[in-house]
Amino acid sequence: MNKALTLPLCILLLTACSKGPEGTTDHADTGAAPQAATDSMPYLDTALPLPQRVDDLVARMTLSEKISQLYNDAPAIERLGVAKYDWWNEALHGVARAGKATVFPQAIGLAATFDDQLLEEVATAISDEARAKHHYFADNGMAFRYTGLTFWSPNINIFRDPRWGRGQETYGEDPYLTGQMALSFINGLQGDDPRYLKTAAMAKHFAVHSGPEKSRHSDDYTASKKDLAETYFPAFKTAVVDADVEAVMCAYNRVNGEPACGSDMLLKETLRDQWGFDGHVVSDCGAIADFYDPDAHNLVRAPAEAAAWALKAGTDVNCGTGRLSTFASLGFALQRDMIDESDIDTAVKRLFTTRFKLGMFDPAESVPYTQIPMSVVGSEEHLALTEKVAEKSMVLLKNDGVLPLAEGTKVAVIGPNATNFSVLVGNYHGSPINAVTPLAGIRSRAGEGNVVHAPGSALIADQYGHYEIVSADNLFHRNEDGELQAGLKAEYYPVDLARGKKARDFRYIPATTLAESPAFTRVDPVVDFYWTRSPIDDSVNGDFGVVWKGVLVPQASGSYLFKTGGALLLDGQPVGGAVSLIAGREYSLTLSDVYLRTVSGDPLEPEVQLTWVNTSRDYAAEAVEIARGAEVIIFTGGISAELEGEEMSVQLEGFDHGDRTHIKLPSVQHDLLRKLKALGKPIVMVNFSGSAMALNWEDKNLNAIVQAFYPGEATGTALARLLWGDANPSGRLPVTFYRSVEDLPDFKGYSFANRTYRYFTGDVLYPFGHGLSYTQFAYSNLNVPETIAPGEELAIDVTLTNSGERAGGEISQVYLSLPDAPVEVPIRELKAFRHTQLASGESAKLQFVIESDDIAYVDNTGIFQPYRGRVHLTVGSGPGAYLTAPQFAEATVVIR
Structure with a gap:
């Protein structure tokens, strides 16, 4: 299709002549009167094959009716028994924006568990609540946004730069970890029934998308074929090929010149032709309008051109919130031969395939998920699960022995996040059932008489956490x-x-x-x-x-x-x-x-x-005064989801429209910590953030640091259990904590050179995969073959022992390096991980199998090639380069 058509602007700005289900004047709506739905219609016959049912229903629609179904807020077609439906719903870490629901840790915290089996439990709980709420809303006549069964989650973009405010929504910087966590999350959302989807999951945003937020509507990101194949695509491929995800969302930005929602390379060649994706594609909201917006991509002159471009590339749903629907111009695009009606039919059939899979045209008693009761929402089991996951998501970055705290320790809880609701929930969240702030959890665990509190400071400038x-x-x-x-x-x-x-x-x-x-x-x-x-x-x-x-x-x-x-x-x-x-x-x-x-x-x-x-109180003086009588200071600092997030209005020192310009702790908090340090008391810092922080001074001067991310509604309970040793920390960093953004390339640079643990050559504060425990783990008896043949899998077994005095969970991580590759390859790559719970003195034999495809390398044309030569591997508590024996074991295997 010609994507730069030259029809007069006054004509192209006309909207579609089709006007909706009540009838139109276009050629496809002439002829026999529309037929009303009856029980004998083939599309209502559950015994027929799904494609036949979909074809029958779509064939009965007028052109205008078909076009209307390509909007995110699709209207009803009453004569056919098609209910109105809004495709937009969210479930990033719990059913979001639909009232009460169990709020689990933010996605970046879920990734920090390094526990894909646990994540499937989380997603199963979320989909239980999603089904219950959907049917409750439907029973009460509610068919609005956030009431449906199509969930625009998970976000599996690679968190390539800590400045990106939406990185909190992802599973971190590693393609393998992201893919495995996505696989489990999608499986939990979609269920395991062979006929029906429990809910429909979505992998987003395809592709090459990770900030900056303020320019995402106009930016064109260049990604080499090698970076695409090596880093940007693998998690999406896992979601499509292994998880059979039902939907994909295309991104706002351009990729190598083409808008992501109009990219043949992304949507046709890669997604559908190479990976065999047969679900539906949804535009990010307003992304198609960006095609012609003078302040955005400005690639075409009018809505009809943009609509035709996106539809022919393979975008099936136009989320047009805020700018109406560009797809309303498809009727005119059809008149001008920019598209064929078969293009519209293809998209509509994809959408109704999903609706049929969700059981929307079948008797409720035939669909196994329709009877899930509302009592599952915020059930005791789900609240216990979110507490468990919160404990496992927190990462102990540093500990000189001050943790765990002894019973009866008198603590001063200081810091702007002690009562800040925002740090519990992050972004894209529901309304918690039983929100427990850090202060409330600590008071409950330690006793009112052992806890004093002062906020100490603002988060930054005029942003406060203790309203x-x-x-x-x-x-x-x-x-x-x-x-x-x-x-x-x-x-x-x-x-x-x-x-x-x-x-x-x-x-x-x-x-x-x-x-x-x-x-x-x-x-x-x-x-x-x-x-x-x-x-x-x-x-x-x-x-x-x-x-x-x-x-x-x-x-x-x-x-x-x-x-x-x-x-x-x-x-x-x-x-x-x-x-x-x-x-x-x-x-x-x-x-x-x-x-x-x-x-x-x-x-x-x-x-x-x-x-x-x-704001007039001298918060720092109050904090110093009350801290004098405490034995240990617990500093609850960091940032919040009101400072970092999606396309925000915040413009403060260090923060720019949701992104960050540096990753240091806000100066008002840093100054307060220096005053507290002068008291000579032990300080435990609990850092809340959805992204990496350059805690350089804090690492040198504080006694312990816990990275909490945004841990969900059980934050306070889980944090207190970790601080007092009722729970043993096992979380690991899913992102690198750099010392400064000055060590990184330009934020808009989408090459992976010197980015993430796989390519970064500098000195880091805390590496990807890092995390401490209250016990010690040792690796021994590593057994691998000396040589393997090309195309052969690599079998690994190793003994893991809890050599400390406490029970604890260990995240064992397998990394490979390919020093003999003929092109530049990652320094090291995560290829397997496993969570193991061991009692004191207990050992377990761990076995891993690395498939031959995971030992291949990507050449400079983006093609995976079989590898020959040395394979250096480590198995341990993190990347071997940052550990000492016996925290890891290492070996070299040769592929001949």
Whole structure:
């Protein structure tokens, strides 16, 4: 197809002539009247082969109906019994954005377990909750975004640079680890029924995608054929070939000149032709509009060209949120011969194949997953599992013997993340069932009398982690006599969409949709609500709004920052930044919020809080003072998912639109640590971050460091168990902790030269695979053949012994190096790993088999070639280059 068509712009900007299921004027809709669905229709016959059923259903659709099904928010085709469906749902580390669900550690923490079997348990729990919630929503008439069964997870991009804010969503920097974790996660999501999918998983973002966030819509990344085959493709190939993943999402950026969602090389030649992928492809949201956006790729001049390009390349669903759907122009593209109707049919059939596999056209009793009860959501078993996984995800980076803490130790919990909800959940998360902050977990384990606390500082600048609910002591209203009474007057309104006004993007302006008068009025002591049902009519699927009015009377003077999901006015003025308040003075307060669930489906279970923080206090002085009486300081620092993440607005020193410009600890925290260090007390640092941190000073000056990542809703409980030795740390780093980004190439450089443990030649702070334990493990009796033939597998066995005094789990890692390769190859590569639990003094014989394909090398044209020569291998607690015997064993095998 000509991808730079030259039709006049005024014509190309026209949208498709097809207008929707009610009928169109295009050629394909003429002829016999549409046929309504009956029970005798072949597509409803469960005895027929799936392709035949899909073909029959699609053949009954008009052109406009078919095009409408290529949007992420596909409308109903009522005459055919096709329900409306939104393909967009998320389950990165728990069912996300759909209300209450068990929140597991963020993906980077899941990777730190190095336990693929455990990850399949996690994904199975997630898919249990996903099925239960989907059917609950369907039973209550909810078919919005985040209610479906197609989950846009996992994210298996390679975390090639620590500056990338979305790296927290990945399984780290290694293709093999990423692929194996993806395999387990996808298996757990999709289930093991031979006929039906439990849910549909998605591997994203294909491909060559890992920042920067702020320029992802316009960047063109160059990747050599060698880097593609060696690093960027393997995890996706595992997801497609081994896990049979149902869906793939293409990325925003260009790859070697072509948009990822329009790349023949990616979507046709690699994904479908080479790997045999037969599922559906979804665009990242708005990615197809980037084809013609002047501020993005700007490669074509109008939507019809972009739609045709993406569809012919193999993109089946246009997620067009925020910019409507570019695929709405497919009818016009068809008229202008940019595409054939068969191209549309192919995409629609792929989509309905998935819907049939999910059982959406079959009797519920035929589908084994339809009876999973809502009681599984946040069940005792799932909460116990997330606690177990959180324990295994934390990595002990350094320990001079201060850990584990002795019973009765008096600790001072200092730091901005002690009560920060964001570090529990990371991004792409659900609403926890039982969120336990670090402080709460430590207090529960150590006893209230043994714990003092002070936040100590902001996270950075005006970003604080210790916002608190504005308490009832500060909130009042006036009665009819003008007397000040406790609580805010709350007016609960029905929604009247007929009164609503719409913005330029055709979305309702929520505040305009309130009914003329409230359904009821009451007094609320504080604003801290979570609704699973509408307070107006007790329905699951009900819109409503609330307006709180009253008087704020601060108990202490200061400069306050407020955080709330609603619209806040003080003395009639919108509250944006810090507000100076005087103790005892009265300030009129109005807070309002509207929840339009029938319109947008977001949020499905609304919540609102009115929180604040007094920024005027001398937090550092308070922290130093309370720490004087403690025996050990536990510093809960790092960053949070409110600083790093997807295309954010944050612009602070070290942070740029979700990415990072350096990886040092924010200076306000570093300065606080220096003051605490001067007290001469042991300091245990718990670092929360979704990415590597350059903890150089901390490594030299602190007694112990725990890398916690974002550990899920059981964070506090798991952390306390680890600190006091109830759990023995076994996590390993899935990324390299560098000393500085100055040691790395340019962030936008997509070559792997001097990146990740496989290619980096400099000195690192903590290597990939690193992690300490409270016990010791030794490797002995390594047995490998002296030589093997080309194409022969490599069998390895070794004895692992827990030579310490505590039971513990060990992550055994096998690395290979190919020093005789005729081209440049990775310095070393992970080829196998295993988690083993051993009692003190116990031994186990471990066996590994490395397939011959995993001993091949990639030549400069991107082709895997059989290897001949020496193979240097290590088996141990991490990369052998960073260990000493007996933490690893090594040998050399020759392939002749």
